[in-house]
Amino acid sequence: MSRTRVNNFSISLDGFGTGEGQSAEAPFGHAGDRLHQWMFATHWWHGPGGSGGVDDALAQRFEPGIGAEIMGANKFGYPGWHEDPAWKGPWGPNPPFHTPVFVLTHHTRPSIEMEGGTTFHFIDASPAEALATAREAARGQDVRIGGGPTVVRDFLAAGLVDHLHAVVVPIVLGRGVRLWDGLEGIDTQYEVEATSTPSGVTHVTFTRPGV
Template identity: 75%
Template sequence: MSLTRVHNLSISLDGFATGEPQSAEAPFGHAGERLHEWMFATRFWDADGGTAGIDDAFAERHSIGIGAEIMGANKFGPPGWHDDPDWKGWWGPNPPFHTPTFVLTHHTRPPMEMEGGTTFSFLDATPAEALETAKEAASGQDVRLGGGATVVRDFVAAGLVDHMHLVQVPVLLGRGVRVWDGLEALEDTYAIEAVSSPSGVTHLTFTRKP
């Protein structure tokens, strides 16, 4: 059965997955790259110079068994990207997804076929509608929720997420977009495990209870 999964979503100690304000020059606002430094040091990210170990083992699960991705408009581009007909995402001509990728936005446009197997499609849809479309495109494989925090929060609140991997990074941001707002009592629905890493981050996994 196809699962809906979240992987490698980094959050601060106070629960923010991004800072503010987001712009083309600062995709994560005042957070900069601080939330993702743990991943940049892994072999998953840097095959030649990265390290193995706990962080790498968690990070590489991101790409296993994925047939489609769903992401929010703010992951695809900075505020106002929909006004630029030439904007094709942050990732250049060969994005790292290599699957059908669905961007949730009120500003739809025709699909964009990129190099490496990624095709961006733009949906104005509810979480349930978007997931149904992505599962059909995934051809039996799992669907990854790529973020940002608002998309993950909305899908969890709708009861649509089967597995979630968050990485708590020891920084305080104070402002931005939080994952946890409105998600009280997740422990009633998910089995939760925490694994501490020598890098200082904590890997939190949420697996839906039977």
């Protein structure tokens, strides 16, 4: 059976996966791009001149083996995007997913086919229902849970995540949406490894035993 993965999910030292005050101009609220600067510097993202090492090696695991993605409404767009029928996400005409993407929302709409193989499907479903739908679309490949933090937390709480790669960034946000709330003891269900890198971030992987 395909695995359920979370890759390159950045959080602050105090556990926030996004800041407060999200908008069309600020998808991560007051956090800006500070949670993801480590990734922007890698060869995987930046191309020639980008950094290598552990940051790059782990960042590059984002795409291989993925057959579908599940994301939350707040990752797909700013608060209120469902009232704009022309909104197609913040990634431009060729989003970086290249697979079917299932957007969890109470405001469903017709699917949107984008360049590069990405098609957004809008579904109102529980984590287990969404995962079953995404697995069928993935055709044996893995399903990525893309965020935001509320969606990742819900899938972790439901016991549906096989592998989580969290990147702890040395900033304190103080407000926003936290990843770990309500997940006390989740670490006991996984094999946990942590690696610090010269960029200042710490990569923490949670892998379900036997997966």
